[in-house]
Amino acid sequence: MKIFIAVLLALALAAGLAAAIQQDSGYILIAYGQTTVEMTIWVGLAVLTVFLLLVMFIFASLRRGAKVGDSIGSFWSVRRAARGRSHTTLGMIAFIEGNWAKSRKLLTDSAKDTETPLINYLLAARASNQLGDASGSRHYLGLAEETSNKASIAVALTQAEMQVENGQLEEALATLTRARRNAERHPSVLTLLKKVYIGLRDWGSLLALIPDLRKHSGLSEERLAELEREALMGQLEHLAQQGDVTGLQQWWKHVPRSWHKDAGLLLAYSRVLVAAGDSSGAEKLLRQSLKLQWHSDLLKFYGLIAGSDVAKQLSAAEAWQKDHSDDPVLLLTLGRLSLRNELWGKAREYFEQAYQRSPNAEVCFELGRLMSNLDEPAAAERFTQEALQLQSQSLPSLPQPSLSNRSA
Template sequence: MKFVIWIVGLFALAVLVGLASTVNTGYAILFLPPYRMEVSFNALIIGILLLIVVVHFVLRLIGIAARMPEEVRRFQRQKKLKAARHALREAGIAFFEGRFQRAEREAIRAIDNEESEDNRALALLIAARAAGSMRDYDKRNQYLAKLDALPSRLQLAHHVLEAELKLDAKDAPGALAAVERARTISPNLTSALKIELRIRLLQKQPEAVLALTEKLLKSDAIDAEQARRYRLTAYRQQLAALTSGAEIQAWFKRIPDVERANPDLLADVVARLTELEDSDQAATLIAQALGDEELATPELAQKLGRLAASLSPDKRLALMHEAEGWLTSRPNDHLLLLALGRLALAQQLWGKAQSYLEASLSLTPTLTAHAELARLFEATGKEGEAHRHETQCLRMALEMGY
């Protein structure tokens, strides 16, 4: 439609110019001594218009020629920038593909030709991460040093990445320093808190681990199961530093009830008390757990039986009295019957020991029950019965591949 309007307009203009030239019969005199020239006024107008057009095009050509070097430089810059953006994309793809050597190479190409500070920072981050993944720590540090020269608004990503890289390299002090720098920019940054939590675990600082775990749990940065594992690790680190049964008892009371009910932690506490030769306290904790239907497990009863010989006589008697209640609710627990038999045997209550051990065997024959009965009959002078159980022990051991 525009083309038609232009054609009609041009024809109309031509008609108007033709009519005007027939009406205008004047002329112009051009005087340049010693010359004098008369020309039609219409020709003068046309000549002036043509001169303007020619001058315009000449000036444009001169301008284009003058700008040519700058245009060439601009074209070259655009070409390099396009190549840099392509290299940056390739670096990112290669990094997530796990091709770290190519990722680093493409990132370097992007750094060399990139003008945008944001893109340069991204390329340096990829290069540093790729170098760290290849354990090339010298190059990693060079890339991180280049990030220092970038604006402050880009430093948070720098510090977080540096913390991750140094933590992966087991450089806990360097990683913690980077985390501290990141927290000065963003105090509650979740990713920085997670990195710090891993650092505190590596440095065996359980109090800091517990505090960070609660903070991350409240912000929904970790789930309840993750928090439970972190707490368990922290409690184990605290437990390893305790040197007496009294310290362990006081420490265990300070732990929340839900954590004291953790069977893994309870097993660790019992093992630590046994290592410190405080078997009575270990047995007390096991007895408390066995008295709770939700906490009682066959493994705990087995641990109690292993402690029987190292317990004090009063403690053994107290446990045997208390265990009568446990048997009421779990009469078919062969490991509990075995533990009671071992307690009675250590206490030299031969009749009780025999009844408990034989009841355990009637439910599930075990190598330990036969061995304890063999000991019992040897102690009471019944050599035949002792030999029979020793034979059963040997047979079961051979069947089990011992």
């Protein structure tokens, strides 16, 4: 029905057009210079229609050709991207397997055909480093930095890690210092700086870094405490080599107050003070500390040093018996302090009490030595033999030569 109506309309339009042409054909004159063109208006309309149809045909052909070109270009782009991904993957596999030369070739060949050339160049730089090619490493790090204006931190970290691997700690520190200006709180920068400071034994810088590590590195409080203890112990070791008592005392004043209660640091500091000639200062420090916290290692060392007033030192230790009367380490310490005060009978009594509560090699050796000097050789021999036997209990059970074999 629709086709029939369309045909009727077309016939009616054609009939009307024919009648219009017969009634008045019109006139068109086109003049350009010495040239003139004459035609009826209907012929002009026909020429114009043909011209417009030709323009539309050409335009449609160009669009179709452009689409075909785009399709061809897209095809090759997809092919290159797929090849880039494939070679990048193979390069990463070769890198993991330690095939550095193959890895570098695959990664660099495919860098321009992948969406992530930064990764390719960074791994190529690492592969070059493994091959001992320092100039190659620098070259690929430079290419990596050109891939993005945000690549500087990744490039700096890669360079610093390679420098650390090569033992170039000073160079790594310089690289990380520059990186930290742009990324002060970057966790990886802070973590690598920590490693460099430990390697350089730069304990002051490590201590200064710990607050930032606490905020941004994700390290546990236990690990941070270990780092802080390591740094403090490192500083103490350095000061111990100098033997400067005043410097040691000033350092202790600047140690955070929370660490003044750490038994391990207290004991190490006390030992260094004694070695530097300040036994009096060590005795005073330990005496004050033992009032606040009871610790066997601190107590034992207290009995091994001589303060400025050994009688007062013994009295202070005896006062602790009120709360720790059954502590064998306290009894051993009291015996030693009694010896320092030349109170032989009291020393023997304390040693014997310590022996009764916890017979060990250390107490037996003290009793053996004291008995020998008190002219009691039998008792001295007995305690000395027992001390040797107790001491040998830490040795593994192994065959020993018998008397008969020894004579042979």
